[in-house]
Amino acid sequence: MSGIETRRHRGVGESVLRPDGTLKVTGEFAYSSDLYLADMIWGVTLRSPHPSAWIRSIDVGPALAMPGVYAVLTHEDVPGAKFYGLDHRDQPVLAVDQVRYQGEPVALVAADHPERARRAAEAVVVEYEVREAVTDPRRAAFDASCPTVHESGNVVRHQPIRVGSAFEAPVVVTGEYEVGMQDQAFLGPESGLAVPAEDGGVDLYIATQWLHSDREQIAPCLGLPEERVRLSLAGVGGAFGAREDLSMQIHACMLALRTGRPVKIVYNREESFYGHVHRHPARMRYEHGATRDGRLLYVRAEILLDGGAYCSTSPAVVGNAASLGVGPYEVDNVWIDAYGVYTNNPPCGAMRGFGAVQACYAYESQMDRLAEACGISPVEVRIRNAVSQGSVLATGQVIDSPAPLAEMLRELAAMPLPGSNAPDGSDAPKSSDLLDMPGGVSQTTHGEGVRRGVGYGVGIKNICFSEGFDDHSTARVRVELIGGEPHVLVHTAAAEVGQGLLMVQEQIARTELGIDAVTVATADTSVGSAGSSSASRQSYVTGGAVRAACEAVRERLAKLTSDGSSLVEALERAGAVEETREYRHRPTFPLDPVTGQGDSHTQLALCVHRAVVDVDVELGLVKVVELAAVQDVGKIMNPLALEGQIHGGSAQGLGLALMEEIQVRDGLVLNPSFTDYLIPTILDMPPMRLSIMENPDPNAPYGLRGAGEPPTLSSTPAVAAAVRAATGLRLPRVPIRPHDIALEGRHQDIALGG
Template sequence: MKIVGKSIRRVDGLAKVTGQARYPQDFYLEGMLYAKALRSRYSHALIKKINVSRARELEGVRAVLTAQDVPGRNLFGHMIADQPVLCQDKVRFRGDAVAVVAAESEEIAQEALSFIQVDYDPLPVVSDPRQALKPDAPRVHEKGNILTHYKIRKGDVEKAFQEAHLVIESNYRTPCVEHAYLQPESGIAYVEDTGDLVIIVATQCVYIDRHQIARSLGLPEEKVKVVLAETGGAFGGREDISVQILIGLLALKTGRPVKMTYSREESILSTAKRHPAYMRYKSGVDREGRLLAWEAEIIADTGAYASSGAAVVQNMAMYASGPYKVDNVKIDAYAVYTNNTFAGAMRAFGCPQVTFASEMQMNKLAAALGMDEYEFRRRNAMVGKSEFATGYLADVDNCQIVCLDEVVRLSNWKEKRYRQNKEAGKDRFYGIGIAAGFKNVGYGSGYVDSSSAEVELMPGKVRLKISAVDQGQGVETILCQIAAEELAISMENVEYTNPDTSVTPNAGSSSASRQTFNSGNAVRLACLDLKKNLQQLLDSRKWKRPPGYPGHTSYNWSNILQEFLSMEGETEGMASVIGRATYVPPPTTPLDPETGEGIPAYSFGFGAQVAEVVVDKRTGQVDLKKVYAAHDVGRAINPLQVEGQIEGGVVMGQGYALMEEIILKEGETLTPDLATFDIPTSLDVCDIESAILEVPDRHGPYGARGVGEMTTISTAPAIAAAVHDAVGVWIDELPVTAEKVVRALKEKEFQGKDVREETLPEKTLQEKDFQDQALREDKGIAHAPRRTTSHENWVIFKGDLNV
């Protein structure tokens, strides 16, 4: 390989570092108007009346629109269309838009919002998904508060628990999290002379956007053109529609270009989040430390609208038992509507929540058995032909074992884990923890996850046309490397065409770690088609054969292509030399609604991480010192970019583990900006040492598979395990804050003593709510866990077990 496997400089790098790259905020058109949306004052209310007359009279205002002005379907949604473009009868969360304004300036548009009068009739709010499951809970949607319920049933779980040597049961909670990408939502819309509507926007899939825009605006899809602007991060958050339909609506109504840009506060208020989840886990093992039974109940808060919630929670169910061999599995996973900000896709799509819980279970089981956490995982890891919880028999090679072995070697685990003196200074203690994880590559469960590409041979260059969105992960470079490798030409001869629904074929969404795998295969197949078409052209014409051309049955492609690339101007027949291909991955199947049986995905990515921390027992402060990360990528098309993905994923996992949480009270966001929602800064980022492992995927291009999401899955449980190693307490609720550590230490200190509640540190609002709810008798779907006397909230049973 001359190009694949090399750390080629990014093709979009120079434009970005010099400021030449154009993000949506950088676009200005003559006669452009500015748009602002009026959002709800209530988390849940009926709309009795909207009066926009005063706003329309304000000088400089060119349009004020409400639901009755939406010409098509007044609903949108990434997978399930249940969110109004503009609310007409009811608002379900505080980010709901009820009206939109276009004016000559942003200031006038903002002022106009204050002149819109909305008469609301407030309704009861449900902000806890466990409460939303109760029969008497306020209904967010008329059909009820359960969006979906996924079941997985494998083997005989109750019998396996009875036969288990040891059973552990715990409750876990993971928070609502904001994507916090650098570039807030923005876009510009205008109508061409042909009557076609053009939307320039940062998104994750121009074709999915086009479908939703056309449907809501009552237009044929061919009359809508979505053009990608540079995308300043996404992490799943740009799978959902934000400004697109609103600016398209205003452009059609006014006949002028319309631009809309969210403030950071509006972005946090109105866009999708990572699903908060409440999880009850129960796991059983035999005397040799082999997993016998695994049970989980997962209640995920999908907020006011569906977005990708059903698919996210399906992933939670599929990966709730981790990358381990378990013959008896029972999973129930619920996506539940509330009046909170809606939740959708975010990096790793449901896996960070359940991986935190499952890996904490693994660490607790190992501790109770007196086994090394690494050895315990290795003993139970899926290897070779392994049966998933869904009953799917997949050949996973030895990917998980390779990752575990390498991260243990890289971190010097065995020496550090059993170090006798772990003091790191006065009241400061060193700890080390390990976690593993895996996730699907691409969409599955019956979805046909295809990608299409076109490669055009022109004088001086090969033009690559594909709508794969580069949101910072480097897919442009990867696909150009694959094209250059397959055609045996220089990277300088490959030109990447900006995604545009009128020009580039559909590559599907830049999500699910799928673009390298799916679009990489599509590009490679298109290059093969180009070679075939070029051969036919050569055989059908009396062209002068370039040096190295041996005959009609085989060609020196490098010489032939270089000959064509060196030609100047149009050459007869050249415009017709095009290669096209659509890649369709191996088939998957929908999961059986009662058993969960099915083929969940066509490829899987594995990884393992080790975290080192120092914990101050006095203050509870957790100082993350280093993370070692070993990830199998099949084949690293560009090793430097893979390294960047690993480091970025670890930093996101660090924030998830230690500081990030969108706090909601009765649907109101109490952390509305980046001053109150903390994310890691450059000063917070720990040292990261990565290992790129390559167990080739039999279906991936040159053996490659995706890696972007897998890198953030294992970080949080590794950090939580390291905290336990340092100070001896389990923190079962993310983020692991200093307050939670101090409280757990105090509870451990007072364990068994007759003490008053007020002698313990004050609980945070979230802690108190979680613990009180977890121990409350609940006759609904969410079963109350068994009471325990242990502050660690886990129970050990030895010998025969009656449950």
């Protein structure tokens, strides 16, 4: 158009720096825990010490009598609906007559100092009648004599997949696998500030993943219409799924409305472990049947996911695990049963990978066993069964965009392996640097028992919401003159949780409008919903909405400049130009509850990993020497940010493989701290070799393919496979602990007569 040049400087495809990046790395960024108002008071939550108990009485008198205490609230003080929930409203705002997990909120306290509020919470007297806790998910699902956690029964969802009828094969491999309970382990704990408003409503400044869903749950519990509950995104210190559910949102608002004062709540690290959902632990049984040359004939599987005390997103997690339970492989006969169950263990919900992670660990372990049984390489068995564009998934859905899995595997296998320092050329590294050895500077051997292993992992992950969910986003784009120069304001409710979404919105606006000056407004509920920052969906859906709004603005600007006037001249005459657009991807459909058939997913993404590890087989210590990955992203929106996403996803997968697990015994959490819950540090993360493919998805904006989650899937089985290769052990559970290697190795030696 005559008055506008379409420029790509700092646009889509460029490694643009994040607008919030400098503040974050210099420590100047304001996170939600930094929120402050001069007259605010502090809220604290009293939580149950028991995983299962009746509440016989609550005496708040001693707490109310303490100086500086403004309010003590129980379920009787909830002004509206007493229950909320993402998928099913089964979770009480405050425990009513019973508690179903350790850490369940029972009462709230507001005081003029956080320590005074904590002491007052400790003064609340609660009489519990402890009862049997349901902690075994298999018993919860299948034992009719097991107590029910909820009156509806213990099975939240059972999703079968039924395809074909031929379940015999010349080669059969079976396995039972477990995945532990992983925590999202974000560094910024749950926090927010609720401010009572003059209209009787409340303004909430909150670190969350989904502003509008929060409001939809908060408003009924406060007894308020949604328009009087206004949410603004505060600085988020990581999320990974744990901020998709509510934590302290309703509690802070209740206290603010009761006291008439701004109320701030900030969890400490221990409370954070109790205050958000975790990754579902899983128990899985798999059977793969194949021809003698390794071509799959059938897959049978049972996937059991422990959802803990409340529903959260368990039904959707079950749907993902079932629909992707075979992995990215062609097979004509499939029999899968996926279950999500209630127990009195900590509640579980969304975490990066969302059901696909657990299944991936099992089916990839099976593919390695199949390769061994058929006498072929782990890479070759995957290539022979790999899906491609046009393949049909177990749900009957056709892969209608590029899926070059065989090519990705060949490229990965062709990458050079890291060299060994061993002078005799063996696989055992002999380095003078202790940091190169398993155990690092704390090692107690000189490498005599160190063995090297190489393993591969492949994962397939759905992008965007699935199974008929109305998945959409809204964007408002405004162009106006500021200081005599054109300026773009982009406004969405999409949550920036560290993934670089602010930057991507800026890049899209620059690309579509050719204007360098772009500002992204603070996300809040004054604009239409953008959905959740999860399912690797925001670049796709909110990116699509921003692009659509920009296109609408561009059309109007083209008309204004059609007379040959400049953009500045046109804006001087017309004033601001603003457009709002919603974007929806193509529809999806629920899985059939009997056969599991249905086009349930919008987009599918692939990532493949190779891991190289050194293992001290005597001490059970593991050092990951290198991770290599090949991922197809459709279109690179920002190369530097994309590499960061792949590195970050790989790190979380490595953590699940070797160290990350919430230890739960009889419903009690044993390690609610970063002292005992271990996450990878820079010393645990190896160098990464990346190859990023661009095969555009014709259905997606710019052809992009969500990229944040797939690396989390395939890195875990790759690391586990490498440890198995180094040790010769089966190791059917992640995370793999040192004692799993050392003790199982000794038991194997004894069994062999060693």
